Amino acid sequence: MSFIVLLGVMFTLTVLGLPLFYSIIFASIVTLFFFLPYIPVTIVAQQVMQGLDTNALQALAFFFLAGELMSVGGITTRIIRFVTSLIGQWKGSLAYINIFSSLFFGSISGSAVASTAAIGSSLIPEMKKSNYSAPFSAALTQSSSIIGPIIPPSVPMIVFAALAGAGVSVGKMFMSGIIPGLMIALVLILVTFVLSKIYKYGNQSVTFNWNEVKASGKDAVWALLCPIIILYGIISGIFTATEAGAVSVVYAYLVGTFIYKELSFERLKKAFISSLKGTITVMLIVGASSIFAWMIARLQISHQVAMWVSQVCDSPLEALLLINFIVLFIGMVMDPTAALTILVPVFMPIVNQFGINPIHFGLVIILNLMIGLVTPPVGYLIFLSANIAECEPMKVLKASIPFLISLFGLLFLLILVPEFSTFLPELFFQ
Numbered sequence: 001m002s003f004i005v006l007l008g009v010m011f012t013l014t015v016l017g018l019p020l021f022y023s024i025i026f027a028s029i030v031t032l033f034f035f036l037p038y039i040p041v042t043i044v045a046q047q048v049m050q051g052l053d054t055n056a057l058q059a060l061a062f063f064f065l066a067g068e069l070m071s072v073g074g075i076t077t078r079i080i081r082f083v084t085s086l087i088g089q090w091k092g093s094l095a096y097i098n099i100f101s102s103l104f105f106g107s108i109s110g111s112a113v114a115s116t117a118a119i120g121s122s123l124i125p126e127m128k129k130s131n132y133s134a135p136f137s138a139a140l141t142q143s144s145s146i147i148g149p150i151i152p153p154s155v156p157m158i159v160f161a162a163l164a165g166a167g168v169s170v171g172k173m174f175m176s177g178i179i180p181g182l183m184i185a186l187v188l189i190l191v192t193f194v195l196s197k198i199y200k201y202g203n204q205s206v207t208f209n210w211n212e213v214k215a216s217g218k219d220a221v222w223a224l225l226c227p228i229i230i231l232y233g234i235i236s237g238i239f240t241a242t243e244a245g246a247v248s249v250v251y252a253y254l255v256g257t258f259i260y261k262e263l264s265f266e267r268l269k270k271a272f273i274s275s276l277k278g279t280i281t282v283m284l285i286v287g288a289s290s291i292f293a294w295m296i297a298r299l300q301i302s303h304q305v306a307m308w309v310s311q312v313c314d315s316p317l318e319a320l321l322l323i324n325f326i327v328l329f330i331g332m333v334m335d336p337t338a339a340l341t342i343l344v345p346v347f348m349p350i351v352n353q354f355g356i357n358p359i360h361f362g363l364v365i366i367l368n369l370m371i372g373l374v375t376p377p378v379g380y381l382i383f384l385s386a387n388i389a390e391c392e393p394m395k396v397l398k399a400s401i402p403f404l405i406s407l408f409g410l411l412f413l414l415i416l417v418p419e420f421s422t423f424l425p426e427l428f429f430q
Contacts, residue, residue: 002299006031006292007342020338024288028295035299044291051290052283059170060158061279062245066226066252067109067153068271068278073256073263075223076118079104082213082220089208092196094127096189098137099144103185106148107227110155112373115145116381120388128389132201135392135399138385142396143403144188145381146370149336151181153230153248155282156336156369158241160362162286163293163344168358170241171234172425176363179420180410187406195402222255235428285341293345306350316354320361320415323347324368331372332379339369363421364414371407374400 010027014020028044083100087093101119109115120141127137149156152174161170195201229251230244239247256263263271295301313319330339343365351361373381376397386393414420 002031002035002295002301005034006295006301019284020335020341021284021288024285024292024341028288028291031295031299043294047291047294048287051293052287059240059242059245060155060162060282061275062242062249063110063153063155063158064279064282065271065275066245066248067111067114068275069249069252069256069263069268070108070223070226071114071118072267072271073252074260075108076101076105076122078216078220078223078260080119080122082216082224085209085213085216092192092201094123094130094132095140095192095196095201098123098127098140099185099188099192102141102144102147103151103181104224106145106151106181107153108223109148110153112145112148112370112381113384115148116142116384117388119145120385124385124389133199133399134389135395136195136199136201138389138391138396139399139403140188140192141388142374142381142385143400143407144185146367146373146407147181147184149370150177150184150363150367152177152227153245154366156340156366157362159282159286159337159340160344160366163289163340164348164358164362168362169429172359172429173362174231174234174241175424175428176359176421177366178424180363180367180414183410183414183420184407187410188403191402191406222259226251226255282337285337289341289345292341296345301346303349305346306353309350310353313354316356317416319350319354320356320364323350323361324364324411324415327365327368328372331369332375334372335380336366336369336373339372340365357418357422359425360418360421364411367411367414371404371411374407375404 006027008027009030010023013023013026018026025044025048029041032039032041032044080097080101083097083104084093087096087100090096098119101123102115105115105119106112109118120138124134124137124141127140128134148154154174154177157173157177158170161168161173226248230248233239233244233247234241253263253268256267309319309322313322327339327343330343334342347361347365348358351358373379376382379393379397382393382396382400386396389396
């Protein structure tokens with residue numbers, strides 16, 4: 001009953017338009033008043049501040065700013081130019097350029113929305129000019145954009161590490177996404193190849209020019225070095241994930257200002273304001289999630305859910321499949337950060353009870369929620385890509401079906417084979 005009140009009040013206020021932070025706080029106060037009246041309401045403020053006191057959130061602020069600096073510093077055009085020089089001679093190259101550009105840009109931005117906006121604005125108009133249908137162009141762009149939060153650095157992974165507690169580091173989460181991110185790109189390439197053959201997309205290509213490869217590669221190498229520096233620093237132990245974020249900010253500023261020379265004062269101002277908004281939004285939600293998690297623990301809600309899962313599931317695999325089934329439906333109607341805020345405190349005790357690797361759990365949950373961004377009824381990326389492509393969202397959804405089927409198949413494979421997500425973390429973090 002307490003869980004129904006907690007979620008019911010929160011969902012009602014959110015639907016009415018109240019920001020999620022206030023919805024969670026107010027729902028927690030209402031639940032506290034009815035079910036724990038002997039506890040002072042000041043516990044809410046204490047738990048929120050305690051939830052904000054974590055190094056993972058410092059890393060979040062740095063990576064938000066670094067991503068914005070790289071985005072406004074001319075990175076997108078250079079990545080697209082470099083990828084085009086490498087594979088532009090392939091038949092139907094624009095579609096593959098879209099996927100590879102999302103892969104490279106995702107390793108910088110860590111955001112599916114940012115990737116859709118940046119890559120889509122540049123490539124969707126060009127794909128339409130080359131006789132790709134607008135719905136297909138939008139569907140491919142939004143599908144490839146979910147690579148961003150899987151390939152490190154990743155904003156959702158930082159949030160998950162902050163919520164999951166001891167034993168789940170940002171560095172391990174980052175490493176868990178490398179192989180799955182590359183697998184997503186490969187799956188999308190295969191689907192694109194088949195669809196291009198069926199619908200005769202992309203008959204045009206450009207002549208391979210080694211001089212253009214060298215020139216564009218030289219121009220783009222500074223951008224591509226950023227994620228390499230981050231990962232090498234974390235893996236080698238030179239710096240922590242938070243320090244890596246700070247290093248990436250300095251690096252992005254120096255490259256954008258002195259090498260690309262596109263980071264003007266106005267763009268710098270825009271990057272700071274945008275990153276500040278994003279950081280504050282996520283930090284408020286994560287802070288509110290602390291009181292949410294405390295309520296769940298205090299009212300033994302997670303224990304009750306764990307008992308129910310134990311009754312219906314006989315193995316860790318069955319438990320993980322059931323959890324992902326629940327997450328799938330929640331991810332279809334909620335923002336990924338909000339969903340993580342609600343789900344991680346509930347399901348982590350179950351993960352520990354069944355002996356599920358928390359890194360594996362985090363990776364599949366995040367991928368599940370990213371797929372939710374391209375599925376109705378909310379599907380932020382459907383509407384964003386449709387707007388860029390100037391076509392109806394329903395047509396984009398229809399064109400997305402082959403990509404969605406392949407992504408769900410890959411999600412199922414990653415659930416069945418934990419090694420895809422745990423191999424690199426275990427290799428580099430003994």
